[in-house]
Every structure is written in C-alpha cells, then in structure tokens.
Amino acid sequence: SNSLPKKRIALFGSTGSIGTQTLDVIANNPDRFTAEVLTAHSNDELLVEQALRFKPNIVVIGDERKYPHVKAALANTDTKVFAGEQALEEVASMDVYDVMLAAIVGFAGLRPTLRAVEQGKAIALANKETLVVAGDIVMQKAVEYRAPIIPVDSEHSAIFQCLVGETRNRIEKVILTASGGPFLGKKPNYLVNVKRDHALQHPNWNMGAKITIDSATLMNKGLEMIEARWLFNLQPDQVSVQVHPQSIIHSMVQFEDGSIKAQMGLPDMKLPIQYALTFPQRLPNNFPRYNFRKPAQLTFEEPDTKTFRNLVLATDALFKGGNLPCVLNAANEIAVFAFLRNRIGFLDMTDLIERTMNQVPWIEKPTLEEYFESDAEARNFAASVIKL
Ligand code: NAD
Numbered sequence: 001s002n003s004l005p006k007k008r009i010a011l012f013g014s015t016g017s018i019g020t021q022t023l024d025v026i027a028n029n030p031d032r033f034t035a036e037v038l039t040a041h042s043n044d045e046l047l048v049e050q051a052l053r054f055k056p057n058i059v060v061i062g063d064e065r066k067y068p069h070v071k072a073a074l075a076n077t078d079t080k081v082f083a084g085e086q087a088l089e090e091v092a093s094m095d096v097y098d099v100m101l102a103a104i105v106g107f108a109g110l111r112p113t114l115r116a117v118e119q120g121k122a123i124a125l126a127n128k129e130t131l132v133v134a135g136d137i138v139m140q141k142a143v144e145y146r147a148p149i150i151p152v153d154s155e156h157s158a159i160f161q162c163l164v165g166e167t168r169n170r171i172e173k174v175i176l177t178a179s180g181g182p183f184l185g186k187k188p189n190y191l192v193n194v195k196r197d198h199a200l201q202h203p204n205w206n207m208g209a210k211i212t213i214d215s216a217t218l219m220n221k222g223l224e225m226i227e228a229r230w231l232f233n234l235q236p237d238q239v240s241v242q243v244h245p246q247s248i249i250h251s252m253v254q255f256e257d258g259s260i261k262a263q264m265g266l267p268d269m270k271l272p273i274q275y276a277l278t279f280p281q282r283l284p285n286n287f288p289r290y291n292f293r294k295p296a297q298l299t300f301e302e303p304d305t306k307t308f309r310n311l312v313l314a315t316d317a318l319f320k321g322g323n324l325p326c327v328l329n330a331a332n333e334i335a336v337f338a339f340l341r342n343r344i345g346f347l348d349m350t351d352l353i354e355r356t357m358n359q360v361p362w363i364e365k366p367t368l369e370e371y372f373e374s375d376a377e378a379r380n381f382a383a384s385v386i387k388l
C-alpha cells in the first residue's frame with residue numbers, strides 16, 4: 001500500500017460532523033490521504049485550527065466577513081485562502097484534488113458537487129440533499145463525465161457494499177433501516193410539545209443539527225429513500241424502510257431469488273467515510289467491533305407513518321418525482337431552521353412542508369435552472385407562511 005500515490009481529498013464542509021470525522025480518517029492514514037482542500041461556512045476558528053494541522057493547499061471560508069481573520073491566521077503558511085459562495089464552486093472546479101468528500105449540509109452542497117462531477121472527480125457523497133433536489137441531473141452528469149459517486153450515508157454505503165460482485169444481478173428491492181430516532185413509539189399528543197433540545201438528542205448517532213432533527217421527524221429516512229432511488233437506479237416501489245432501533249444492520253438488498261444481503265457493524269460514520277475513500281479496498285482500523293451480546297437482539301418494526309407523516313410526504317415526492325422532491329427538501333430546510341430557533345413546533349414542520357408541496361407548481365422534467373427556481377419559490381413560500 002505504500003507504493004500507492006496518496007489520494008488528495010477536497011473536504012467540503014470540513015468543520016461539520018462528517019467533516020471532522022473525515023479528518024480523523026485522514027489523520028489515521030497519513031500514508032494514504034492528504035487534505036488538499038478544506039471548506040467551512042462560518043466556523044473560522046476551527047477551519048484555521050484544521051488548516052494549521054493538515055496544511056491544505058487551499059481553504060475556503062463561506063462567510064466573507066471571516067476572510068480577514070482566516071487570511072491573517074494562515075499568513076505564515078503555504079495555504080491559499082478564498083472566501084464566498086462563488087469560491088466554493090471555483091475551487092471545486094480546480095484540478096488540485098482526486099476525491100471530493102461532499103459534506104456540506106443542505107441545498108448549499110449542490111452547486112460545488114455538480115462542479116466536481118463536471119470535472120470528472122470521484123465524489124464521496126455525504127450531502128444527500130444534492131440527490132434529493134436534482135438526482136436525475138446529477139446522476140446523468142456523473143455518467144457523462146465518468147465521475148464515480150460513492151455513498152457516505154451509512155444506509156447507502158451498506159447497500160453499496162452489498163452490491164459488490166453483483167453487477168449483473170437485478171435488485172428486487174432495497175430495505176433501508178431506520179433507527180426510529182429519539183421519539184420512536186411516541187404519538188402526536190406527545191410530539192406536539194417536543195422542544196429543540198430534546199429533539200437534538202439522538203440515541204445512536206452524533207450528527208449535525210439539521211440531520212438530527214430530520215432523524216427525529218423521519219424526514220431523514222424520506223430523503224434517503226429518494227437518495228437511494230438515484231444512487232442505485234431504482235423504481236420508487238423498489239425502495240422500502242424497516243425500523244431497526246439498534247442500528248446494527250445499516251441496510252439490506254433483496255435480490256430476484258429472494259436472497260437478502262445485509263451490512264452490519266456498530267454505528268460509526270468513520271467506517272462508511274473510510275470505505276468511500278478506499279473503495280474497492282478495505283483498510284484495517286481499530287474502531288470498536290460489534291459484540292453479538294451487546295445488543296444481543298436485533299429487532300424490526302414497520303414505521304409509524306400515521307405519526308411521522310414526513311415519511312408519507314417524502315414517499316409522495318419519491319413517486320411523483322419532477323420538482324416535488326426539490327420542493328419537499330426546500331420546505332424542510334426552512335421548517336427545520338424555524339424549529340431550531342423555537343419559531344414553530346415539532347408537528348408544524350410537517351404541515352409547513354405539506355402546504356409548500358401543494359403550493360409550488362409541479363414540473364415533470366425540470367431543467368437545473370427550474371430546480372433552482374423551485375427551491376427558491378418553496379423557500380419563499382414556506383418562510384412567508386411562518387413569517388420568518
Ligand atoms: P454539520 O452541520 O455538522 O456540518 C455541515 C458543514 O457544512 C459544516 O462544515 C458547515 O461549515 C458547512 N456548511 C453549512 N452551511 C453551508 C453553506 N450554506 N455553504 C457552505 N458550507 C456550509 O452537518 P453534518 O451532520 O456533518 O452533515 C453533512 C451532510 O452529511 C448532510 O447533508 C447530512 O445529511 C449528511 N450526513 C451526515 C451524517 C452524520 O452522521 N452527521 C450521516 C449521513 C449523512
């Protein structure tokens with residue numbers, strides 16, 4: 001392995017939960033990887049600390065007001081400093097890296113990721129919203145520019161791992177597992193009073209705020225259904241969900257002969273991150289191993305779609321397609337933002353998304369421009385409803 005050239009990683013969203021865990025993986029394997037590009041939105045302190053440690057070629061700070069501080073702090077280094085949204089796209093287009101690890105959260109990740117695809121770069125994709133919003137266009141461009149897209153999302157990494165060696169075999173369906181989140185088993189009369197801090201406690205995973213709320217509302221699983229459809233070229237009815245509270249089975253594939261393959265392990269995002277960076281190889285590590293006595297039982301149940309209606313809305317978007325998943329995603333980003341600021345209640349998030357989906361005109365086969373317009377229209381409508 002020492003003879004292999006080092007992979008140069010462009011880590012978009014380096015200060016987040018996925019970003020920092022990716023840097024752990026890079027730090028554990030200095031002979032395999034270098035952090036060539038690091039980007040952050042507003043956490044300039046952490047970005048500087050990361051840059052001093054990993055000595056990247058380039059850093060980008062999204063918030064331009066933070067540029068002077070980052071520039072000054074890195075003045076005595078070889079790291080180039082850029083700022084602003086446009087710089088994210090420009091750097092994504094530069095031929096200075098081998099793999100983009102796309103770990104920006106939300107719609108903001110779409111444009112830089114598309115640029116990387118258009119450069120034919122390999123994409124290790126954590127940013128599921130990119131495929132939810134414009135999955136058809138992203139996957140089509142990935143084929144056109146021969147840009148491999150390797151999933152980082154644990155469920156999709158599990159499916160991807162189950163598909164190794166199965167290229168000629170048809171998938172009957174995929175079974176995404178869902179932990180159920182912190183409110184598994186709860187009913188609307190309980191959820192109506194749930195507050196931000198409570199919803200931010202996830203039983204099995206430690207993640208960024210947005211995805212943690214999405215996990216509590218089950219929107220995360222809905223987004224993942226749409227993500228799976230595009231990643232694995234499935235029909236909507238080939239994507240199913242099973243609640244599996246222990247999060248040991250990360251997802252499954254059922255083939256035409258009825259055989260089901262599952263990928264298992266303790267819940268730790270560093271594993272799918274590492275796999276996405278080394279595929280088709282596996283790298284040894286000393287992450288904790290699953291012990292079959294702890295938990296000793298793996299259980300499964302149907303999702304409670306009467307209570308967690310986001311899953312119904314996302315399923316509608318999955319089946320109806322067009323710009324509806326994009327609208328669902330935009331309304332959800334506004335809803336989660338408002339909930340995190342205690343502006344709306346837990347159940348109000350679903351109502352807001354549903355109203356927005358009914359409001360924005362449906363487009364069957366949107367262009368990229370139309371996806372951006374639908375996103376903006378959905379955000380404006382949702383924000384106006386709750387007077388943001
Ligand atoms: P996070 O909030 O912890 O980090 C987000 C990162 O994106 C930060 O580095 C931030 O600076 C950057 N960012 C935020 N807004 C931005 C903007 N407008 N422009 C540019 N950069 C911006 O989020 P996370 O939990 O690391 O999740 C990142 C992505 O990975 C999400 O799409 C999420 O759904 C996906 N994902 C996360 C996990 C997890 O365990 N955290 C698991 C699976 C998938």
Ligand code: MG
Binds near residue numbers: 154155
């Ligand atoms: Mg996931």
